[in-house]
Amino acid sequence: MTRLAMDGPGGPPKDLPDVTARPWRTLADLIGDGDVVVLSGAGLSTESGIPDYRGETGRSRRATPMTYQAFTGSAAARRRYWARSHLGWRHVARAAPNAGHRAVAELQRRGLVAGIITQNVDGLHQAAGAGGVIELHGNLDRVRCLDCGRRSPRADLDERLHDANPGWHAHTETINPDGDAPLPDDRVEGFRVVGCRDCGGILKPDVVFFGENVPRRRVEECFALTGRAGTLLVLGSSLAVMSGYRFVRHAAGLSVPVAIINRGPTRGDADALVTLDAPLGTALTALVDGLAGHP
Numbered sequence: 001m002t003r004l005a006m007d008g009p010g011g012p013p014k015d016l017p018d019v020t021a022r023p024w025r026t027l028a029d030l031i032g033d034g035d036v037v038v039l040s041g042a043g044l045s046t047e048s049g050i051p052d053y054r055g056e057t058g059r060s061r062r063a064t065p066m067t068y069q070a071f072t073g074s075a076a077a078r079r080r081y082w083a084r085s086h087l088g089w090r091h092v093a094r095a096a097p098n099a100g101h102r103a104v105a106e107l108q109r110r111g112l113v114a115g116i117i118t119q120n121v122d123g124l125h126q127a128a129g130a131g132g133v134i135e136l137h138g139n140l141d142r143v144r145c146l147d148c149g150r151r152s153p154r155a156d157l158d159e160r161l162h163d164a165n166p167g168w169h170a171h172t173e174t175i176n177p178d179g180d181a182p183l184p185d186d187r188v189e190g191f192r193v194v195g196c197r198d199c200g201g202i203l204k205p206d207v208v209f210f211g212e213n214v215p216r217r218r219v220e221e222c223f224a225l226t227g228r229a230g231t232l233l234v235l236g237s238s239l240a241v242m243s244g245y246r247f248v249r250h251a252a253g254l255s256v257p258v259a260i261i262n263r264g265p266t267r268g269d270a271d272a273l274v275t276l277d278a279p280l281g282t283a284l285t286a287l288v289d290g291l292a293g294h295p
């Protein structure tokens, strides 16, 4: 395993490693062969200031993620979610892509990428210029009505929540991985939630909560993509969630090489041809630079 110093959030990667040494060489060869399908997770966005669940920045032991059942089952749970999210979303919306997102977009621009599947809900791949990204778990910048199904921009809801809560102020320095922020109960109780503009129905962020299934067609598309990949490249995911791990199993079962870049172990390590324990901004920048001679 290769260990490198972490570079600062969003800052330029320093001290690029020697990519001619193994396992960098193996990784560079796999990527250089093309048809790479990227499967990214929360670890790709920690260098943009968004915490992950299970890595060093994870707050999993302090914050319980919202479940679909809790959200749909209780108005109080929805008020709590929207109050905390009204505060935390701002932070996610302001986050900028980092060197890792930019490197993935660059590999795509060079024609080496057959697809990008992300478990992240922050839109940072696209913000870095990547296209055709499959958002496995949706995106926080959209909202969906559970009654009429209409989707609308989160920015619109943000404005409506702001108008519905004059004088409601809160401030936070920390956010949880879901894009919500810790908030005392009395601030939650004073918060007014709004319904769908068209039908008055219940609004939910257009993300897949725990306890909810990823839409079937989206899953099938990802199985097809990973099944015909040249390499499945996992970036910054513990693969603890089956939702992403199943594509690693699928690829390995079809003898598609699996490569993993992640700080710390992942559930997919035994399925991988090559694993690299390194910070993603530095690692991906080094790999892209090392491939510079590639057409």
Ligand SMILES: NC(=O)c1ccc[n+]([C@@H]2O[C@H](COP(=O)([O-])OP(=O)(O)OC[C@H]3O[C@@H](n4cnc5c(N)ncnc54)[C@H](O)[C@@H]3O)[C@@H](O)[C@H]2O)c1
Residues within 6 Å of the ligand: 040, 041, 042, 043, 044, 045, 046, 047, 050, 051, 052, 053, 054, 055, 056, 058, 119, 120, 121, 122, 137, 177, 178, 236, 237, 238, 239, 240, 241, 243, 261, 262, 263, 264, 265, 278, 279, 280, 281
């Ligand atoms: N940014 C987001 O949109 C976001 C953030 C948190 C959670 N989530 C959701 O929660 C679930 C979490 O599962 P997951 O596997 O994606 O995340 P995870 O938290 O389980 O695993 C992240 C992994 O990335 C590693 N890591 C962290 N920073 C890294 C870096 N700079 N370089 C290399 N590795 C790094 C960690 O050590 C950890 O092993 C996903 O389903 C996702 O939908 C999304």
Ligand SMILES: [Zn+2]
Residues within 6 Å of the ligand: 145, 146, 147, 148, 149, 150, 196, 197, 198, 199, 200, 201
């Ligand atoms: Zn509606």
